[in-house]
Amino acid sequence: MQSVSASRLIVTALMGIVGIFFILPFIWMLSASFKPELEVMTYPIQWIPKTWYMIENYTQVWSGAVPFTLYYLNSIKVTLMATALSLIISAMAAYGFSKVIFKGREAMFILVLATYMIPSQAILVPQFMMFRWLGLFDSHFGLVLLAASGVLGTFLLRQFFMSVHNEIIESARIDGANHWIIFFRIGLPLVKPALATYMILRFIWTWNDYQNPLIFLRSEALFTLQLGIRKFADFNGEFYSLMMAGAVSAILPLLIIFIVGQKQVIEGVASGSVKG
Template identity: 65%
Template sequence: MALLGVVFLLPFLWMLSASFKPETDVFKYPIEWIPRTWRAGFNYESVWFGKANFALYYWNSIKVTLLTTLLSVVVSSMAAYGFTKIHFRGRNTLFAIVLATYMIPSEATLVPLFIMFRSAGLYDTHLGLILLGGFSVLGTFLLRQFFASLSDEYIESAQIDGGGHIRIFTSILLPLVRPAIATYAILRFIWTWNDFQTPLVFLNSKSLFTLQLGMNAFADRNGAFYSLIMAASVSAIVPLLIIFIVGQKQVIDGIAMGGVKG
């Protein structure tokens, strides 16, 4: 497993090494994993403070990703609670319909969504992107499985004490499924941060571009300078590494929580 892990890490290590090299040393063979000449200052300074607006794209992605993740976690957890702990007629049928929408390819809904959002004045806005990513069938399904594993005795005890659904949801059940919510939040963050298709379709103004669109424009502008592209790529994955390192314990706890019953 360790050897296999090294194999998977090699592309990242090459990218990291190339981001510190002068352009003439990037494709030297055999590969110089440790650069003989360090040019990190020039490469990263050109990326962040050059004419490519990389810092603006970075900020746009952070803003959109954080708000989308927050909205998606709130909506998905509330929906999961409703589908498991609130009894109403047609609950299972409604959930089946919601789940069936996940089977529709996202490409098939792009045109209707584009027309709807343009008519609503949400085209070419960050709010439109946030709303698009804030409602997740997969998130509702994943969190529903965790809520379903919780005993209804928690709710019955709280109702005896006069607690309503809002208090039960926020004060009792949410702390119990915190590892699951953290796991989904990390996954939602990664999916949104790496999303290229949605911003490509729903954004037009360059000042609103997220990092994925900005990286594409940056590569077009600096196509012959791989050292700069690698420096931009390393910068782009730093938030993903941070969010995973910080939340890896919650991910492990969430997996264990979903695999152990009783």
């Protein structure tokens, strides 16, 4: 028994060393964002800043020439709306595809699933034109619609609905409940863990998305955070401390959400095998 735990300790130490390579860039980023510009690039690396410049850097980010607060609010608005809409649409479709029997169901599902193969870049030009015609170009609502149409959510939630026993639904129907009542009262509560997983993933993906805001937004007042940091980085040129402070500000909310919901995210990703 003694030797077993010794080998476990060695493996743990090994994992720790590899793990350091994963977390070091983040620690470097955090530490750089706390330093005055001149100390950022000194070597050997000072992990703990000699001069603390945290307040100055972050004030510069948050109340400098680039309206970071506005970008933050825009991102929160778009992400919350997209996540909510996507959850409703995906959950409904997942229930329809797994628990309601109707003609053409399999064909429809295959059609929806097949669209996953289409790379988003291949349809950018027609999407751009359609958005201009429909008046969705340069609006948050357009971005919300793009993020809400995710096929992956439907697929992930469908897997979970399939594991709900049909007898539960049959007996509810004999008691006179229709599919909508069953969906809201029985179906949704039963797949709550999957909903939580998808909610967090959708939030992360929408928050991090750069391509769609880049193509479909023009007004700076509507910019999301990802566009904002890019602009901030261009604006501040070689001020790496400020750039890192901006990057930390962009990652932090996600990191908090991830740490709070890490079980849902990691297990959900593993069980549904989804990828953004």
